[in-house]
Amino acid sequence: MTVRLDHVIVPARNHVASAELLATLLGVPWSTKGVGSFCPVYVNDGLTLDFDQTDEPIPAQHFCFRVSEAEFDRIFERIKARGIGYRSGPHGPMDMRIGTHKGGRIVYWNEPDGHVWEALTVSYARQPAHEKAKSAGRARASRRPARRQPGSAGRGR
Numbered sequence: 772m773t774v775r776l777d778h779v780i781v782p783a784r785n786h787v788a789s790a791e792l793l794a795t796l797l798g799v800p801w802s803t804k805g806v807g808s809f810c811p812v813y814v815n816d817g818l819t820l821d822f823d824q825t826d827e828p829i830p831a832q833h834f835c836f837r838v839s840e841a842e843f844d845r846i847f848e849r850i851k852a853r854g855i856g857y858r859s860g861p862h863g864p865m866d867m868r869i870g871t872h873k874g875g876r877i878v879y880w881n882e883p884d885g886h887v888w889e890a891l892t893v894s895y896a897r898q899p900a901h902e903k904a905k906s907a908g909r910a911r912a913s914r915r916p917a918r919r920q921p922g923s924a925g926r927g928r
Contacts, residue, residue: 778811778819782829783884786810786822792882793820796849797836833861835889843876846890855880861887 783789787803790810794801805811809821838846850857857880859870870877875893882888
């Protein structure tokens with residue numbers, strides 16, 4: 772069996788507004804009514820973020836979405852259109868810049884409850900298959916003993 776993340780509960784002061792904002796930025800469907808009192812954001816066919824209304828203290832959580840270049844452009848345009856501050860790194864001031872990492876683009880923004888949202892085009896947590904193959908080849912090569920030249924055994928001091 773393949774293990775897949777199905778849903779995550781996201782605490783929010785205003786679960787309807789938070790769900791609507793994220794769904795709008797990502798360009799994905801959402802609903803004001805889900806299972807129980809949740810407002811679901813349907814990130815893709817396999818993952819739902821269930822926004823839950825709470826008055827309790829909310830610990831900031833970090834959510835990252837890997838997207839295509841075209842999706843990144845659309846998300847970024849929506850962030851700017853909403854006047855949302857953004858930054859090139861996960862922490863620090865809103866520098867209003869897109870970051871670059873491993874040949875891709877990355878942007879971070881916060882929402883009113885303090886959660887950190889991230890969109891990136893190239894995962895830094897997972898390498899593409901062709902990069903894994905290159906890395907594995909380099910690792911194997913670095914573990915090989917140095918080859919001796921024919922006839923060099925037993926010579927020297």
